[in-house]
Amino acid sequence: MTILVYIAVLLTGGFISARGFLKPGGEKQADRLLSVSLFLLIFMMGIKIGMDEYVLNSFRTIGIQALVLVVSSVAFSIGGVRLVAKYVLRWEEDTQ
Amino acid sequence: MTKWILLVLVLGVFMGIFLVPASFIDTLDTLISVGLMMVLFLVGIGVGRQKGLFSHLRRMGPRILLVPLMAALGSISGASLAGVLILKMPWHQAGAVGAGFGWYSFVGVELTRHSAYLGTLAFITNITREMGSLVLIPLVVKMLGGLEATGMSGASAMSIALPVISKETDANITIIAFISGMTMALMVPLVVPLIMRLGG
Numbered sequence: 001m002t003i004l005v006y007i008a009v010l011l012t013g014g015f016i017s018a019r020g021f022l023k024p025g026g027e028k029q030a031d032r033l034l035s036v037s038l039f040l041l042i043f044m045m046g047i048k049i050g051m052d053e054y055v056l057n058s059f060r061t062i063g064i065q066a067l068v069l070v071v072s073s074v075a076f077s078i079g080g081v082r083l084v085a086k087y088v089l090r091w092e093e094d095t096q
Numbered sequence: 097m098t099k100w101i102l103l104v105l106v107l108g109v110f111m112g113i114f115l116v117p118a119s120f121i122d123t124l125d126t127l128i129s130v131g132l133m134m135v136l137f138l139v140g141i142g143v144g145r146q147k148g149l150f151s152h153l154r155r156m157g158p159r160i161l162l163v164p165l166m167a168a169l170g171s172i173s174g175a176s177l178a179g180v181l182i183l184k185m186p187w188h189q190a191g192a193v194g195a196g197f198g199w200y201s202f203v204g205v206e207l208t209r210h211s212a213y214l215g216t217l218a219f220i221t222n223i224t225r226e227m228g229s230l231v232l233i234p235l236v237v238k239m240l241g242g243l244e245a246t247g248m249s250g251a252s253a254m255s256i257a258l259p260v261i262s263k264e265t266d267a268n269i270t271i272i273a274f275i276s277g278m279t280m281a282l283m284v285p286l287v288v289p290l291i292m293r294l295g296g
Binding site (some may be wrong): 014027069 | 107111116124127128131132135136139140144145159166168170174177201208216219223224243250282285
């Protein structure tokens, strides 16, 4: 259900903008509102973290876990793109 | 920007420790949900105004979308594997963290809805990815190539990493980086809840 709501909200925003329903200057306001919303969300996330004693006591462990996850996910991302670049896109370049 | 985000986060943590009563947690969850919708709506507005995007896509061919798709698949599977094999975490939690693709603000907040621990892990993992990418782009471009640097940057390839990619590569890779970053950013709100649902 959450995913469907997310898709609907994204599409609604895209539709409004692509169809030119925004007033002149609306795009700038949307950018500003996006920044404000982001900061408010991060602030609320911070509050939730601060209210959770278990998380506060686990920052060292979280840092190590984060490092393992980021190295592995980036390495596999690069590997995946390398496969495409080497075996699919190069073929396309050669045929152009 | 990153500096301010970290500052606001720390401020929030201090508020949570010292000022906000425990009874506020339900209201906080509702506010976070509303905020997430707001952000997604505004991101949709940003995507909708990229009018030249589809003509670029048509010119380069749909195969170019394999770049973000493989980068996304790699990110999720890499995080899941490391989570299960090294960290002894459930695959879906590690995979969902990997599915943030560097969009730390969204994935951090989204996973905080499940648990504050997972949200914090997702935030730190993905902010590390974004900052690490910025530093490593020149090296990866030199050693492996521009497309690989684009995959490494994840969703940041359309925003903060784009100027660096543009400086280190050419116009074609820059357009691919923008399309790739945007595709990955659009995937985050769909894939993260999906993975959590599949595992949970």
